[in-house]
Amino acid sequence: MTVHQELRTGSVLAPQTNQTSITQVFRYSAATWNTHRIHYDKEFAIKEGYPDVLVQSHLHGAFLTKYCTDWSGRDAHLMDLSLRVRRFAVAGESLTIVGTVSAVRAGGEGRALVDLALVETRGSDQEICVEGSATIDLPLTWLADGAWS
Amino acid sequence: MAVDDAVREALELEVGVEHVEVLGEVSATLTRRYAAAVGERDPLFHDVAYAQSLGYANVVAPPNFLPGIICWTEGAPYDRLREDGTEGDTHLPGVPAKGVRVMGGGEEMHFTRAVVAGVVVTRRTVLLDVTPRDSRQGPMLVARYADHYLDDTGDELLRSVRTVLLR
Numbered sequence: 001m002t003v004h005q006e007l008r009t010g011s012v013l014a015p016q017t018n019q020t021s022i023t024q025v026f027r028y029s030a031a032t033w034n035t036h037r038i039h040y041d042k043e044f045a046i047k048e049g050y051p052d053v054l055v056q057s058h059l060h061g062a063f064l065t066k067y068c069t070d071w072s073g074r075d076a077h078l079m080d081l082s083l084r085v086r087r088f089a090v091a092g093e094s095l096t097i098v099g100t101v102s103a104v105r106a107g108g109e110g111r112a113l114v115d116l117a118l119v120e121t122r123g124s125d126q127e128i129c130v131e132g133s134a135t136i137d138l139p140l141t142w143l144a145d146g147a148w149s
Numbered sequence: 150m151a152v153d154d155a156v157r158e159a160l161e162l163e164v165g166v167e168h169v170e171v172l173g174e175v176s177a178t179l180t181r182r183y184a185a186a187v188g189e190r191d192p193l194f195h196d197v198a199y200a201q202s203l204g205y206a207n208v209v210a211p212p213n214f215l216p217g218i219i220c221w222t223e224g225a226p227y228d229r230l231r232e233d234g235t236e237g238d239t240h241l242p243g244v245p246a247k248g249v250r251v252m253g254g255g256e257e258m259h260f261t262r263a264v265v266a267g268v269v270v271t272r273r274t275v276l277l278d279v280t281p282r283d284s285r286q287g288p289m290l291v292a293r294y295a296d297h298y299l300d301d302t303g304d305e306l307l308r309s310v311r312t313v314l315l316r
Binding site for chain 2: 030032033035038044048056058063065080
């Protein structure tokens with residue numbers, strides 16, 4: 001595994017875009033038994049001041065989770081993930097996540113900890129919907145010497 | 150009705166009180182549906198044989214599966230749902246069953262170990278604090294809940310602090 005050889009503090013990771021849809025928002029509500037009308041009742045959402053039904057905060061979290069695990073790979077372990085919803089996203093938005101390496105630290109024996117700052121923006125106006133952070137434990141051998149310089 | 154001093158005082162009475170709930174067995178169907186809903190195609194989440202080849206007893210749930218599930222029961226009767234459709238009596242200790250709008254504001258999660266289908270999960274929930282805040286839509290309360298998810302043997306699977314916005 002050499003995909004992280006270029007990793008350094010400040011490295012910007014490849015973006016990942018999730019094209020949401022009304023079907024996805026419905027299926028997420030169904031799978032999680034989330035009965036909040038803001039996610040499936042457009043009239044209710046409009047009455048609440050939004051243009052359409054909203055993407056669930058946990059679905060944003062799932063996108064961030066997937067971003068981290070897709071990037072880090074099988075032998076890594078996503079240890080921590082935090083997110084703060086800054087702005088809403090409606091069903092149908094494309095949501096793009098970009099991670100930036102905020103720190104590379106020593107982990108357990110033969111392991112390293114990589115901290116990521118995560119930003120999710122909505123495609124319609126490039127506004128930030130979610131800010132987050134993550135810590136990923138991965139094999140030290142995946143990193144080049146001096147990764148945490 | 151909106152959040153007012155009575156709602157805040159009721160919530161403050163809940164601060165520090167632990168609620169323990171056996172959520173039940175995590176089924177492979179539920180974890181697969183969750184994975185499908187979020188767009189996860191990793192065979193670890195769908196293919197038993199693949200998961201077993203990696204040493205797991207069954208398919209694994211995506212990391213944020215546990216806090217993502219809003220309701221672990223069949224759900225409340227319709228007359229016990231809030232106006233916004235949320236359950237009147239689940240997982241929000243101290244929040245009135247009627248008249249308060251509930252929205253997720255964020256979460257901090259620590260993933261201690263993989264959640265494998267078949268595990269029986271118990272959750273411990275504590276309301277950490279309640280903070281009044283003004284918003285464009287009027288007065289709001291910000292409540293922070295700590296959740297610990299444990300497996301059949303009491304070992305931690307995941308812990309989180311979730312922020313819930315109440316209007």
